[in-house]
Amino acid sequence: MNIIGPDTLIFGVDDIDSCTQYLLDYGLESVGNGRFEALDGTGVEVKAKDDTSLPAPLETGSTLRKTIYGVADQATLDAIAEELKKDREVKQLDDGSIEAVDDMGFALGFQVTVRKTLNLPAETINAPGADNQRGLNVIGVEKEASPKPRSLSHVVYFVPDFAKAEAFYAERLGFITTDRFHGVGPFMRPAGTQDHHTVFFIQTPPHMQGIEHFTFHMGGPTEVVHAGTNMVNKGYQSFWGPGRHLLGSNWFWYFKSPFGCNVEYDADMDLHNDDWTARAIAPGADNSQAFLLQFREKWAPMGPPPAADQ
Amino acid sequence: MGTDGASTRSGSVNSMHRMIKLCHLDDLPEQNARGFDPSREGQDTVFVVRQGNHIYAYKDLCPHYGDTALPWRKDEYLDPWGGTIVCAAHGAHFEIATGLCIDGPCMGESLPKVPVQIMDNGDILVAIDEPHGGGESP
Ligand code: FES
Numbered sequence: 001m002n003i004i005g006p007d008t009l010i011f012g013v014d015d016i017d018s019c020t021q022y023l024l025d026y027g028l029e030s031v032g033n034g035r036f037e038a039l040d041g042t043g044v045e046v047k048a049k050d051d052t053s054l055p056a057p058l059e060t061g062s063t064l065r066k067t068i069y070g071v072a073d074q075a076t077l078d079a080i081a082e083e084l085k086k087d088r089e090v091k092q093l094d095d096g097s098i099e100a101v102d103d104m105g106f107a108l109g110f111q112v113t114v115r116k117t118l119n120l121p122a123e124t125i126n127a128p129g130a131d132n133q134r135g136l137n138v139i140g141v142e143k144e145a146s147p148k149p150r151s152l153s154h155v156v157y158f159v160p161d162f163a164k165a166e167a168f169y170a171e172r173l174g175f176i177t178t179d180r181f182h183g184v185g186p187f188m189r190p191a192g193t194q195d196h197h198t199v200f201f202i203q204t205p206p207h208m209q210g211i212e213h214f215t216f217h218m219g220g221p222t223e224v225v226h227a228g229t230n231m232v233n234k235g236y237q238s239f240w241g242p243g244r245h246l247l248g249s250n251w252f253w254y255f256k257s258p259f260g261c262n263v264e265y266d267a268d269m270d271l272h273n274d275d276w277t278a279r280a281i282a283p284g285a286d287n288s289q290a291f292l293l294q295f296r297e298k299w300a301p302m303g304p305p306p307a308a309d310q
Numbered sequence: 311m312g313t314d315g316a317s318t319r320s321g322s323v324n325s326m327h328r329m330i331k332l333c334h335l336d337d338l339p340e341q342n343a344r345g346f347d348p349s350r351e352g353q354d355t356v357f358v359v360r361q362g363n364h365i366y367a368y369k370d371l372c373p374h375y376g377d378t379a380l381p382w383r384k385d386e387y388l389d390p391w392g393g394t395i396v397c398a399a400h401g402a403h404f405e406i407a408t409g410l411c412i413d414g415p416c417m418g419e420s421l422p423k424v425p426v427q428i429m430d431n432g433d434i435l436v437a438i439d440e441p442h443g444g445g446e447s448p
């Protein structure tokens with residue numbers, strides 16, 4: 001099935017004002033009605049927790065209320081509806097999209113994708129032995145920059161049964177497992193994208209079910225670090241990063257958020273096709289990152305001893 | 311004036327700890343929380359919550375992953391209504407008075423308590439582990 005990737009994540013939150021400010025500071029564009037978009041039109045919607053237009057919450061109270069996937073065309077949409085109708089209710093919504101619940105209880109939407117085709121350069125580098133990418137007299141970095149998220153990249157879910165999740169997405173929706181952590185869960189991509197993953201499942205006890213993080217693709221590692229530095233300077237607190245993941249090779253920087261999940265910037269993820277054979281490796285700190293360039297707020301070597309009062 | 315457990319006196323704190331002043335009671339609005347970096351680690355490691363005249367102090371360490379500080383922004387330790395302590399990473403909620411996780415991924419686990427004392431003059435003191443030398447590299 002020609003599913004391309006997540007188009008929109010819909011949240012039901014306690015603190016709309018903080019979440020709104022957070023997404024603006026993160027770099028998304030407000031387009032009204034609580035919707036915030038990246039450059040390609042994918043995005044996040046923020047609603048009040050008790051908004052009646054939202055699908056019912058999970059028992060765990062996760063703030064993520066719906067994941068809407070973009071698909072290539074109406075024929076794909078019809079095929080998904082047909083497939084899911086076999087064993088569950090599929091709602092036809094006024095906007096032409098369909099809605100159903102997956103085998104874990106997450107509400108899903110499917111729509112003909114809103115993604116606009118972007119025509120933007122990737123980050124370029126110069127290296128001895130290679131043709132220079134950036135060109136002569138072209139500057140690599142400026143002190144001030146506000147790089148914009150380009151496209152909704154992936155969502156990571158805590159699930160009580162990753163095998164069940166993997167089976168649903170593989171068998172019913174045609175997702176492909178690109179890599180996996182033993183005993184933890186698979187990285188998966190839908191058939192309509194070459195991205196290493198648009199979803200990753202993490203096995204947890206049932207009371208944890210929900211969203212671990214979501215992230216947007218940036219134009220390159222410099223943009224990840226620049227955008228993350230801007231977040232730090234605005235007072236947001238880093239959760240993990242900057243660094244580079246091993247599986248997927250994507251650069252990352254995670255921040256905590258008022259959504260009750262982490263929010264990431266990522267860049268330069270591996271691309272795969274059907275020739276790829278999924279790897280399976282042991283989970284753990286050593287395998288979750290190739291390296292970590294830990295941000296530190298105000299550390300200075302040989303700093304003063306703790307004062308008696310401050 | 312209440313303290314956390316009300317049992318801690320500077321004299322009774324063992325020699326591995328010492329009491330250090332964080333701030334004055336008047337620096338904390340009622341029903342509010344604030345993070346501190348008493349051992350100068352470069353990030354907040356302790357936070358206090360004020361509820362009326364009660365002060366509760368905890369290590370800024372979520373029991374879920376074990377190495378994560380709680381707030382999404384400096385001092386954002388409470389839910390919008392000030393009723394619970396929240397870890398922003400995955401939305402765990404903790405009771406202010408006990409530190410017990412009552413909702414979220416680390417349900418049943420607790421925030422590590424920090425002995426706290428309010429002096430007669432209103433100074434708020436917490437017990438911190440003896441600092442490991444000002445010049446140590448991380
Ligand atoms: S690290 Fe605090 S809730 Fe997960």
Ligand SMILES: [Fe+2]
Binds near residue numbers: 156213252266
């Ligand atoms: Fe990620």
